Amino acid sequence: MKYPNKINKQNTSFITHANRGMKLEALINSTNKYYNENNIALIFKRPTPVGIVDVSYQQNKKIINKAYFQEQSTLDYNGIYKGRYIDFDAKECASNTSFPLSNIHKHQTKHIKDVIDHQGISFLIIKLNTRIYYLDGNDYLSFINNNDRKSIPLSYFEEKGIEIKEKYNPDIDYLKAIDEIYFKGE
Amino acid sequence: MKYPNKINKQNTSFITHANRGMKLEALINSTNKYYNENNIALIFKRPTPVGIVDVSYQQNKKIINKAYFQEQSTLDYNGIYKGRYIDFDAKECASNTSFPLSNIHKHQTKHIKDVIDHQGISFLIIKLNTRIYYLDGNDYLSFINNNDRKSIPLSYFEEKGIEIKEKYNPDIDYLKAIDEIYFKGE
Numbered sequence: 001m002k003y004p005n006k007i008n009k010q011n012t013s014f015i016t017h018a019n020r021g022m023k024l025e026a027l028i029n030s031t032n033k034y035y036n037e038n039n040i041a042l043i044f045k046r047p048t049p050v051g052i053v054d055v056s057y058q059q060n061k062k063i064i065n066k067a068y069f070q071e072q073s074t075l076d077y078n079g080i081y082k083g084r085y086i087d088f089d090a091k092e093c094a095s096n097t098s099f100p101l102s103n104i105h106k107h108q109t110k111h112i113k114d115v116i117d118h119q120g121i122s123f124l125i126i127k128l129n130t131r132i133y134y135l136d137g138n139d140y141l142s143f144i145n146n147n148d149r150k151s152i153p154l155s156y157f158e159e160k161g162i163e164i165k166e167k168y169n170p171d172i173d174y175l176k177a178i179d180e181i182y183f184k185g186e
Numbered sequence: 187m188k189y190p191n192k193i194n195k196q197n198t199s200f201i202t203h204a205n206r207g208m209k210l211e212a213l214i215n216s217t218n219k220y221y222n223e224n225n226i227a228l229i230f231k232r233p234t235p236v237g238i239v240d241v242s243y244q245q246n247k248k249i250i251n252k253a254y255f256q257e258q259s260t261l262d263y264n265g266i267y268k269g270r271y272i273d274f275d276a277k278e279c280a281s282n283t284s285f286p287l288s289n290i291h292k293h294q295t296k297h298i299k300d301v302i303d304h305q306g307i308s309f310l311i312i313k314l315n316t317r318i319y320y321l322d323g324n325d326y327l328s329f330i331n332n333n334d335r336k337s338i339p340l341s342y343f344e345e346k347g348i349e350i351k352e353k354y355n356p357d358i359d360y361l362k363a364i365d366e367i368y369f370k371g372e
Contacts, residue, residue, distance in 0.1 A: 042301060049233035050250065068250060082304075083306070119266070
């Protein structure tokens with residue numbers, strides 16, 4: 001005899017514990033889902049743009065027969081929190097001593113600057129091996145404007161960043177860092 | 187002998203006049219490009235989400251061999267203007283007497299409400315045959331909450347909407363409508 005409900009429940013619990021190894025993108029997506037469902041913020045991942053080469057029609061439905069992934073012209077996530085415009089990206093690297101700046105493209109740096117110029121909040125969520133940091137856009141720009149280094153050392157994250165600990169519901173509560181920087185005392 | 191510059195100039199002028207028949211989406215994209223390049227606002231179209239069925243690799247590059255278009259879970263455009271979060275969609279219909287509400291999906295109506303609840307600005311740009319209207323999210327919600335009608339009549343657009351005339355650079359200056367509603371007297 002099968003007990004599908006029971007089995008599903010066990011599976012869910014197993015998946016929850018397995019979170020520790022989840023990719024950063026999945027953690028952010030689940031966190032955004034939690035924020036959205038609980039009316040805390042309205043933040044979505046922009047779909048990955050796709051360059052379409054060939055399409056055909058099957059029963060009036062468009063089928064893509066050839067396409068390739070394109071680069072996002074902006075950052076990956078945006079939305080609204082406490083009335084403020086939010087725009088950010090997530091990056092991870094294997095190193096636990098420094099974050100290579102080659103991970104961030106020129107047009108992404110420009111986008112961070114543009115968002116801040118328009119009075120929005122822009123930032124990076126960076127996973128250095130197993131530790132996750134919030135790095136505000138202003139601190140990121142200040143680093144690259146004042147350094148010739150090709151990577152941001154861990155010490156800079158420890159000094160300027162805010163560490164985000166993985167937990168459950170939401171998985172990574174990165175809006176806490178925004179509260180600390182932008183809504184302190186409210 | 188060829189004069190590529192001269193020919194290009196003529197072509198551009200020809201394209202400009204041909205604007206009149208441009209699809210609404212193209213008009214909005216060119217307008218957003220103008221806003222972005224002139225630091226007026228930072229507004230982008232969210233890429234159309236694609237469900238990937240099959241991929242392969244060619245020289246380390248991912249090629250999509252089968253996929254289909256998915257529905258956007260949000261509205262099509264968002265960004266920031268004068269520090270305010272902006273989120274909207276564009277719709278067109280052939281009729282010049284009313285706009286069928288079947289064009290707007292339930293989850294899109296919910297998204298408009300959510301954005302307003304989070305203190306953002308949400309609206310629709312609706313092209314009724316050849317006339318283009320800005321309809322604020324509040325007026326849209328007020329209509330569907332107070333009517334059993336399956337379409338919004340032209341008279342409602344004339345009363346509550348703001349007509350946007352096509353011009354050149356930008357093609358449709360919809361932020362003027364936002365200025366009128368949200369930034370009057372500034």
